[in-house]
Amino acid sequence: MSRYFTDEHEWIEIEGDTATIGITDYAQSQLGDIVFVEVPSAGTQVTKGADAAVVESVKAASDVYAPIAGTVLEGNPALEEDPALVNTAPETDGWFFKLTVADKSELDGLMDEAGYKAFVAGL
């Protein structure tokens, strides 16, 4: 298992061919109170960098981009009932969606946890 991070403040957990994707604690703290999350449905093809999910905070709607290409396996059903999971557990139970990775080479160039921490510290 290994975890990658993007400069759009998403995390990607890789387990075999499956990636679990969410937003980071830093991202949720910037967005504030989250009231609705729109996740892609199973079977959706997403391409790297394209809109994949939408997160609505009290103040605004923000797009979440797919950090890598793939086929969506499922959106997190728990977010429908409790979107605030993104605030309380952004990097665990508040994941957004899982996908089957199309091309693992797209992970090249993403940050590891230490790299992401340094990136956030520099913002």
Added chain:
Amino acid sequence: MTEDQTETHPDDMPEVQVLPLDAWHRAKGGRMVDFAGYQMPIQYEGIVAEHDWTRGHASLFDVSHMGQLSLEGDGAAEALETLLPGDIAGLKPGRMRYSLLLDDNGGVLDDLIVTNVGPHLGLVVNGAMKWDDIAHLREHLPDEITLKHHADQALLALQGPEAAAVLETILPGVGELVFMTAGAFDWNGTPLWVSRAGYTGEDGFEISVPADKAEALADALVADARVKPAGLGARDSLRLEAGLPLYGHDLDTNTDPVSADLLFALTKKRRETGGWMGHENVVRLLAQGPSVKRVGLVLEGRLPAREGALVFSGDTQVGRVTSGGFSPTLGHPVAMAYVDAAHCALGTDLQIEVRNKRLDARVAPMPFVPQNYYRGPTSLSGDTK
């Protein structure tokens, strides 16, 4: 108007200015954003926490971006009445009135509060519109009327059900003010002008304070455990729940007092006597009925509809959302929209399009959350506008 009162033109100013409390906001953890030409705090600990605190306790908002103007001179009230549809000449000392600056077509140039301060009229106008308002007033008011812009005054709003008890501890007697009245107070030698009004739907006060004393006053207020600072985010969600329009979003020159459903701002006598800019068109709209009207919409589900979302009845587009968001108090989204008159009756089922989805919505009365104004020791709480 006398030339010595000429304001520094905004073109001469930096694009984004700082408020007197800028450092104070940052020290309190405020996240600053550009708003109305100023750096302002959008939130401190979080919009929902600040929203809920305001509904339950008291919050301190910095609204120093707003324009604090005054008009002085013989006939100032009558002169101002040529530019707005409210009764200003009949306003007793210490009384305040919500009104609208209108253009020739009855379009809304700005909304504002006018107070009879005694020696002069006080005007509080929107921060983003104040330079336009000053130009408009100067263009249309006679030269003998002096217009001043009190840019050396900060404006703090203390809002919430505990606001009166808190403010009474530092300004004894302030609790005797009732909603939409104001008076002068002395705070340790600092002159304050305190108005019992606000933009949250809660009881509360707006306090005009010399800018160099604003920080000390803010510190004195938040020293009370019942008070926390709150930012623009909570201010917006609170005013939306209270059904209060936001200029530049729910009001602009393409809207008018009738379509905006602000008939209470049209003093009955002045509807008949006229003599104000836009009168002809507004009276025609009153007689004919407006083609569109500002209404409240309550949404099903949790997905908010934001400004710009289109409103449908079946396949027909019948309106457009001008403000919308999630109501922390109610736990579901609400919106204001301009909707065709044929579809704006209370209880009408409509749909709002958000990202190619149609959300069910119903026309609902505003305020969405009951207003909680203080109208005196014998009055019942609740607003009748």
